[in-house]
Amino acid sequence: MNKWVYFFGNGRAEGRGDQRELLGGKGAGLAAMTALGLPVPAGFTITTDVCDVYYRKERRWPTGLERQVRQALGRLEKVSRKSFGDAANPLLVSVRSGAARSMPGMMETILNLGLNDRTVEGLARLTSHPRFAYDAYRRLISMFGSTAKGIPRERFDQELDRVKEERTRPRLGIDPGVRVADTQVDEAELREVVHRFKKIYVEQTREQFPQDPRDQLQGAVNAVFASWMAEKAVTYRRVEKITGLRGTAVNVVQMVFGNMGEDSGTGVYFTRDPNSGENTLYGDFLVNAQGEDVVAGIRTPLKLSEVQRILPDVYRQLARVRRILERHYRDMQDIEFTVEHGKLYILQCRAGKRSPQAAFRIAVDMAKERLLTREEAVRRITPEDIERLFYPVIDPSVPAQDLERRRLAQGIDAVPGAAKGEIVFTAGDAERLGAAGRAVILVRRETSPEDVGGMHAAQGILTSTGGKTSHAAVVARGWAKCCIVGCEDVQIDSDQRVMRANGRVLRQGEIITLDGSSGTVYEGEVPLVRPTLSPAYGILLGWADRFRRLRVRANADTPKDAQKAVEMGAEGIGLCRTEHMFFETEERRLAIQEMILAETPERRRAALNRLLPFQRADFVGIFEAMDGRPVTIRLIDPPLHEFVPHERSKQEALALRLGISVEAVAQRVEQLREANPMLGHRGSRLCLTYPEILDTQVRAIIEAAIAVRRQGKAVCPEIMHPLVMDAGELEILERRTRAVADPLIRASRMKIKYLVGTMIEVPRAAFLADRIARVAEFFSFGTNDLTQMTMGLSRDDAGRFLPDYVGPSRVFRTDPFQSLDVEGVGGLMKWALDRGRSSRPALKVGICGEHGGDPASIRFCHSIKLDYVSCSPYRIPIARLAAAQAALEDKKRR
Numbered sequence: 083m084n085k086w087v088y089f090f091g092n093g094r095a096e097g098r099g100d101q102r103e104l105l106g107g108k109g110a111g112l113a114a115m116t117a118l119g120l121p122v123p124a125g126f127t128i129t130t131d132v133c134d135v136y137y138r139k140e141r142r143w144p145t146g147l148e149r150q151v152r153q154a155l156g157r158l159e160k161v162s163r164k165s166f167g168d169a170a171n172p173l174l175v176s177v178r179s180g181a182a183r184s185m186p187g188m189m190e191t192i193l194n195l196g197l198n199d200r201t202v203e204g205l206a207r208l209t210s211h212p213r214f215a216y217d218a219y220r221r222l223i224s225m226f227g228s229t230a231k232g233i234p235r236e237r238f239d240q241e242l243d244r245v246k247e248e249r250t251r252p253r254l255g256i257d258p259g260v261r262v263a264d265t266q267v268d269e270a271e272l273r274e275v276v277h278r279f280k281k282i283y284v285e286q287t288r289e290q291f292p293q294d295p296r297d298q299l300q301g302a303v304n305a306v307f308a309s310w311m312a313e314k315a316v317t318y319r320r321v322e323k324i325t326g327l328r329g330t331a332v333n334v335v336q337m338v339f340g341n342m343g344e345d346s347g348t349g350v351y352f353t354r355d356p357n358s359g360e361n362t363l364y365g366d367f368l369v370n371a372q373g374e375d376v377v378a379g380i381r382t383p384l385k386l387s388e389v390q391r392i393l394p395d396v397y398r399q400l401a402r403v404r405r406i407l408e409r410h411y412r413d414m415q416d417i418e419f420t421v422e423h424g425k426l427y428i429l430q431c432r433a434g435k436r437s438p439q440a441a442f443r444i445a446v447d448m449a450k451e452r453l454l455t456r457e458e459a460v461r462r463i464t465p466e467d468i469e470r471l472f473y474p475v476i477d478p479s480v481p482a483q484d485l486e487r488r489r490l491a492q493g494i495d496a497v498p499g500a501a502k503g504e505i506v507f508t509a510g511d512a513e514r515l516g517a518a519g520r521a522v523i524l525v526r527r528e529t530s531p532e533d534v535g536g537m538h539a540a541q542g543i544l545t546s547t548g549g550k551t552s553h554a555a556v557v558a559r560g561w562a563k564c565c566i567v568g569c570e571d572v573q574i575d576s577d578q579r580v581m582r583a584n585g586r587v588l589r590q591g592e593i594i595t596l597d598g599s600s601g602t603v604y605e606g607e608v609p610l611v612r613p614t615l616s617p618a619y620g621i622l623l624g625w626a627d628r629f630r631r632l633r634v635r636a637n638a639d640t641p642k643d644a645q646k647a648v649e650m651g652a653e654g655i656g657l658c659r660t661e662h663m664f665f666e667t668e669e670r671r672l673a674i675q676e677m678i679l680a681e682t683p684e685r686r687r688a689a690l691n692r693l694l695p696f697q698r699a700d701f702v703g704i705f706e707a708m709d710g711r712p713v714t715i716r717l718i719d720p721p722l723h724e725f726v727p728h729e730r731s732k733q734e735a736l737a738l739r740l741g742i743s744v745e746a747v748a749q750r751v752e753q754l755r756e757a758n759p760m761l762g763h764r765g766s767r768l769c770l771t772y773p774e775i776l777d778t779q780v781r782a783i784i785e786a787a788i789a790v791r792r793q794g795k796a797v798c799p800e801i802m803h804p805l806v807m808d809a810g811e812l813e814i815l816e817r818r819t820r821a822v823a824d825p826l827i828r829a830s831r832m833k834i835k836y837l838v839g840t841m842i843e844v845p846r847a848a849f850l851a852d853r854i855a856r857v858a859e860f861f862s863f864g865t866n867d868l869t870q871m872t873m874g875l876s877r878d879d880a881g882r883f884l885p886d887y888v889g890p891s892r893v894f895r896t897d898p899f900q901s902l903d904v905e906g907v908g909g910l911m912k913w914a915l916d917r918g919r920s921s922r923p924a925l926k927v928g929i930c931g932e933h934g935g936d937p938a939s940i941r942f943c944h945s946i947k948l949d950y951v952s953c954s955p956y957r958i959p960i961a962r963l964a965a966a967q968a969a970l971e972d973k974k975r976r
Contacts, residue, residue: 086132087150090116091124091161091336099410104129106331108180111431118406120428121399124161125175125335126154128303130182133329136307151299154334162336167295171208172201174218174337177302179309181330184432186556188318188534189309189330190229192302193372194222194337198293202276214342216272217264221372223279223291226298230305233286241278245271265370299334306332317535321561325890338427340420341372345393347421348372351386353404354414356436356559357498359443359618363387363404365417366549372420382494382568383549399426407431412453413462414444416556435559437498438470442618449625456625457970463622465937465960470562471619472956473499474610476597488604490594491583493544493569495601496555500610501542501564502595505588507576509536516540523594525581527574529554537563542596544603546572564598572603623651623959626966632943633950634961635712637930639663641703647955651962654712654798655704656862656952657930660779661718663700664725670696671725676740678722679750683774690778697779701786710796714862714930714952716841717779719804721764723754760870765805766815766840773818780822788830800837802862807844809853816857841930843867848914855918855925862952863911865931865939869898872907899932902939912946928952937964944968 088097088105090113097105099114109127116122128151135144159165164173174196179189197205202219206212224238246262249271256262267275283291292298309315310330319325340348351365366383369392390397400419403426407415416434420427436444445459454462475498476485503521506512509532512524516539524540526533528547537543537557542564545554549568558565573582579590586605588594595608635656636647640663644655664674670693677689704713727733728751730744737744756762769776780801787797801819806812816838827834839860842848848868855861870877875884877899887893894903902908911929918925928950933939935957943951944965953961 083146084131084144085129085150086144086147087126087128087154088113089124089126089154089157090122091158093117093119097127102182103328104131104331106130106180106182106333107184107432108178108430109331109333112333112335114410115407115428115431118410120403120406121426122428123336123338124158125333126151126158127180128332128334130328130331133307133310133331137311137329141304141307151303151334155299158334158336164336166196166299167198167201169200169204172196172204174201174205175299176333176335176337177299177306178333178335178430179306179330180333181310182327183322183324184435185315185318185322185324186435187530187553188315189312190306192222192225192229192305194218195226195298195302196295196337197222198291198295200293201295209342211342213269213272214339216269216276217267217341218339218372220272220275220279222298223276223283226291226302226305227279227283227286229309230301231283231287233282237282237286238279241282242267242275245275245278249274303332303334306330314532314534317538321534321538335429338420338422338429339372340368340422341370342422343370345421345424346370347393348419349383349386349389349421350416350418351400351404352414352416352434353408354434354436354440354444356414356416356434356440357495359436359440359447361447363401364550366552382547382570393421393424396421396424396426403428408453412448412458414440435556437559438467438473438562439498439616439618441467442471442616442622446618446621457629459622460626460629460963460966461970463963465964466562468959468963471615471959472612473562473564474501475599475613476500476595477609477611480609485602485604485608488595488606488608489584489602490586490588490605491569491571491603493546493566493571493601493603494548494550494555495598496548496550496552496567497558497563497565498599499562499564499613500595500597500599500608501540502593502607502610503541504591505581505594506536506540506590507574507579507581509533511590512536513539523596525572525574525594526554526576528552529557537561542566542598544569544572544594544596546570546574564596566596566598566601566603569601569603619959623962626963627651630962630965630969632940632948632965632968633928634958634965635714635928635930635950635952636955636958637934637952638704638955640700641707643955644704644707647958648707648709648711650955650958652711652955652958654714654950655708656714656928656934656950657802658704658713658715659719660697660715661720661725663697664693667696672736672739674725675727675736677775678726678754679740679742679747683772686772687774687778690774694778694782697782698786698789701783702789705786705790705797705799706793706795708798710798712798712800714800714802714839714860714928715779715783716802716804717766718768718775719765721754721756721759721762722768723751723756723759726751726754760867760876766803766811767805769803769815769818770811776815776818777822780819781826784823784826784834784836787834787836788826788832791830791832791834797834798836799834800839800860802839802841802860804841804864805843805867806840806854807846809850809857812840812854812857837926839926842911842914843871845872845910848910850917851914852917852921855921858918858925859922860926860928861914861918863914863927863929863931863948865902865907865911865929865933866899868910868931869903869907872910873898873903875899896938901936902933902942904942908942908946915946915948926950935961937967940964941968941971944972 095113095116097113102110166173176193178191197219206215227233228235347369349367355364365386368383414434418430445462448454449459503523506522525544545567595604635654636652637657638644673692680686733747737747837859839858841864843864930952934951935953
């Protein structure tokens with residue numbers, strides 16, 4: 083018989099910490115912590131297999147589950163010395179979700195199961211605390227009603243607010259405008275709340291609130307399974323690219339209570355600061371509160387450091403738990419806990435979400451503390467961590483008085499960075515406007531899991547309640563999205579779409595700027611810049627560089643791009659697109675247009691000679707920036723029609739500048755028109771038809787190399803001919819290239835070594851790579867065009883239908899223009915590589931398409947033994963990391 087249920091308690095657990103796929107992250111954590119001897123309440127886990135079967139059996143429990151749950155409940159009653167449903171000594175449990183991957187706040191939790199009209203009185207007598215008992219009962223009714231029965235949570239919240247206004251405020255004489263706290267509602271008022279909640283339940287469901295605890299338990303388990311396919315959970319998995327999971331596990335755990343007075347409470351803490359990575363306890367604590375109060379952000383909590391003052395023994399225990407769990411998991415942990423009458427209970431642990439800055443510091447610090455090896459530290463960082471490091475911050479050059487004038491409010495700095503955009507008050511508006519390309523800031527009193535789509539679409543998030551471990555903070559931190567919470571200076575009216583702060587009124591559509599690093603909200607648009615990188619970033623990427631075999635180059639077309647590439651760690655330029663230089667200034671554009679319109683080689687040369695000094699100067703700047711690193715320069719690639727005007731008014735302006743008739747311009751433009759320009763007169767074909775273009779570009783490259791070499795600096799030019807389809811074609815171009823370059827080098831009396839090679843982007847060239855390699859000294863795979871030609875897809879047009887091909891259980895798992903089609907295009911690359919090196923064993927081979935910055939594509943490039951990848955400057959750190967991780971994976975397999 084299948085084992086569906088795993089018990090834990092009294093220091094022993096049937097499950098193990100490494101069974102995340104079976105027990106879910108929460109269940110595996112509870113089993114591990116129990117085995118470690120930590121103070122974990124007893125309970126049992128229903129496996130993820132059950133969720134899988136539940137959906138396959140049309141939402142019915144598998145055979146044997148009911149009996150195993152009954153047996154586990156019996157064991158729990160024995161361990162706890164309480165009975166489920168017993169009026170004299172009731173056992174209460176929580177029911178929580180827990181998938182193999184962390185999905186904070188996306189699935190359901192129900193607390194205080196086992197309470198009914200009889201057991202609530204028993205709990206009141208047993209604890210001598212009737213207020214606590216009825217507080218727990220009203221929570222159960224609202225959580226069960228909203229989660230298991232779909233009653234809008236607002237109905238319960240509104241009724242609680244009515245009781246506060248009708249009875250609590252007048253009883254305590256609280257001034258209008260001052261918020262009445264949940265903790266100020268007394269026992270009699272809570273009895274009234276329970277009565278009203280049960281009426282809501284009956285009105286909404288046409289049935290009484292269940293009095294049999296076993297009915298409650300079955301309903302709660304089903305509600306957790308149902309939450310796996312809830313829209314918010316499905317959206318979160320899509321956004322986070324979480325696939326391949328069976329479902330969620332369900333954890334049934336004995337209740338411990340943080341709402342039993344001033345010596346009790348509930349909290350969440352991280353074993354290190356998730357924003358900075360500093361090695362210090364970091365978290366929130368609510369006195370006299372229960373369960374979801376901290377994460378929900380309903381009350382603004384105390385900082386964890388306050389626990390050291392009010393409950394010093396508990397703080398010492400938290401520090402001890404931290405040491406044990408960090409040693410065990412060898413990672414920063416996010417821990418939920420409850421304190422009941424001064425006794426600490428650990429309810430959950432998981433790897434903590436962290437900012438990119440914190441990810442680097444934690445990995446480096448843990449390697450220095452010998453919790454990790456350097457290899458493990460490098461494997462811990464994700465490409466997303468690096469990408470998010472470059473998210474913007476407030477420009478430090480903005481005058482302080484300007485910032486102070488714009489200052490609207492101060493909140494809690496939940497996630498660092500900065501963001502600016504239009505104010506929106508609903509997740510739906512954020513998604514709609516974000517999809518239209520507009521930058522928005524989502525402003526809410528608090529966020530809930532239903533807001534996750536809008537949170538992802540927004541540039542930043544602002545809430546008026548909550549702490550650093552509230553739902554908004556936890557989700558935003560996972561996405562490195564600027565977030566400010568607990569901003570009590572801001573009054574939000576979502577219905578009217580208005581926020582008020584510092585005597586000012588702002589409406590939907592007005593601009594605000596968030597500084598998540600300080601928790602400050604500014605009116606209007608404040609300039610943002612990219613941040614300064616931390617020392618830990620440089621240390622960890624230095625380790626990565628030592629582990630990788632693949633070299634990393636940059637796609638860079640200007641001296642400025644080249645300088646940025648060096649700053650990012652580029653080891654050369656893998657693609658310098660010379661045609662981009664033609665568009666830099668009006669003078670350059672005019673020269674290239676004059677060359678295209680010229681009717682004789684002499685006139686074409688005259689126009690190109692005007693371009694020569696510009697190109698030479700650009701190459702000098704690039705060679706100087708690269709300081710001896712190799713620079714692969716692609717000769718002209720686009721078809722000539724891309725350089726000439728197609729609108730009549732612009733043709734007239736060009737004709738006037740060149741002193742020719744507009745008819746001559748229009749006629750030449752029409753001559754250049756092609757039905758399929760991608761497969762037309764472009765690349766090496768242009769240089770065969772118009773060899774004077776090749777002559778000018780090669781001359782500019784070599785003269786620039788000579789000029790830089792005369793400064794005493796090393797140069798390493800690599801001249802690349804694009805779109806070659808035959809060895810004979812390349813042989814003509816290679817001879818012409820050397821006929822221009824060699825006399826210039828001899829006349830300079832300088833020693834300059836240069837290479838001549840080609841891009842492999844035509845499938846025929848890949849098939850004939852052995853012949854082409856007898857001429858070419860290097861190959862560079864132009865995977866953008868190689869993908870188009872191999873798959874018969876136009877990158878510009880495929881977007882209309884490609885989404886139907888991409889996704890789980892579809893034709894392709896990922897977009898082949900973003901991540902290499904390993905089987906098809908990759909197979910062609912492997913063939914070309916092997917054939918090319920069979921003719922020229924020392925053939926240097928790289929990749930320079932957009933795939934050069936994609937981690938999955940880089941892993942493939944490592945596996946087939948390419949020499950380098952080339953990508954845009956800001957993708958270079960990601961490529962360095964991915965190349966190191968590919969090498970470490972390879973080493974692990976061997």
